[in-house]
Amino acid sequence: MDWLRDRGYDVVVGECMDGSGITSAPAEARAAELTAMLCDPQVRCVVPPWGGETAIDLVDLLDWDALAEAEPTWLVGYSDLSTILLPITTRLGWATVHGDNLADTPYRTPAGLRHWLDLVSGAGPHVQRDSGLVADWWRFEEDPRATEWREVGPGGWRLHGAESLTATGRLVGGCIETMVNLAGTPYGDVAAFGRQHAADGLIVYVEACEDGAATICRNLHGLRLAGWFEHATAILVGRTKAPDHPGMTQEEAVVDALGRLGVPLVLDMEIGHVPPHLPLVNGALATVVVDGDTHQVTQDLR
Structure with missing residues (x-):
């Protein structure tokens, strides 16, 4: 404060x-x-x-x-x-x-x-690019007024399901473990939101906090069955430290549930529980480009 x-x-x-x-x-x-x-x-x-x-x-x-x-x-x-x-x-x-x-x-x-x-x-346009950074917080006990992320190592966005990507749509998404509980209720009708914005399409983003890979896989299948990705032009997936399953990694969980959609996946983005954070505006009209050395997302608030 x-x-x-x-x-x-x-x-x-x-x-x-x-x-x-x-x-x-x-x-x-x-x-x-x-x-x-x-x-x-x-x-x-x-x-x-x-x-x-x-x-x-x-x-x-x-x-x-x-x-x-x-x-x-x-x-x-x-x-x-x-x-x-x-x-x-x-x-x-x-x-x-x-x-x-x-x-x-x-x-x-x-x-x-x-x-x-x-x-x-x-209102933008707000352009953000792959930071190439994987970081962590300083524990409050160590430094309660920290303003610099603790660097862990390098990282970068990766594509699955396409060689390159340019996709536009309205952003919507969040934390998998919490959103899955809204699917099928009046408070999580992303399918209706997609129909409302069908002319623009959706860019849906998801990120796992702490649940194991098998649970995340089940949750993403649930969101898929609830129609969350029917109007998706791309799906953005946040970097995570959530645990793998002995027979399935977190990435394999995402691909198992969402790979069958035929929609490009952008993996390892800074949009989750692993800092730093790339802020996304739900409802913004966004364009995501992953092509060679260009890794960027542009958001317009209109």
Whole structure:
């Protein structure tokens, strides 16, 4: 919060900040506070401290009628917050940002990527490129005010199912383990969102947090059966440290579930639980190019 204040932002801290349990307050209180913040014209952006665990308990408690009447407000985060980002975009048509949480926000953005604050401050086009970097956080116990990622090694985007790629579509996606629970409900109807934007197509992105490869494989098959990829022109897959299965790697899980679609896959992108983070705007019109040395994604907020 000090980092944001030092850069001229006014920071309002909610009441639901108890860190002693799995959630910061009862679901009803959290839903009421989030609704109030998103409907308050003085609040321009809501960013959680961390991803959390059970945001799914909020989706049917938010005041969707009030939100539909409000001016759009940015909601930024990732991990379990995907459970809220997704329906805010698919039900309301608001742009939401799958990017850093508050705890990640002070980290310096490496070359090629853009900070989420840059994305929310203008319509674009916002161009980001493969950073070539695999990083990690500094533990809070080691450095609670860290602003430089701990470098782990090199990494880069890879294609599966195509030699080169230029694809355009509306972005939608998030964390596999949380989104799969929304499939088949009114809060995760990506198939309907795809039909709504059929003229543009979809670029669907997915990333695994911590579940084993067999579970991720099952989850992705579930999303496939729910029609999430019917209008996809490309599928972006985040880099992960989630464990392999003795008989299946995480990459094999993705290919098993999604390879049969005939849609190009872009693997090992910086869009998940392995930093640094390439922020993606749900609802933005994006163009992804992977061709030779050109690895980039361009986002227009229109």
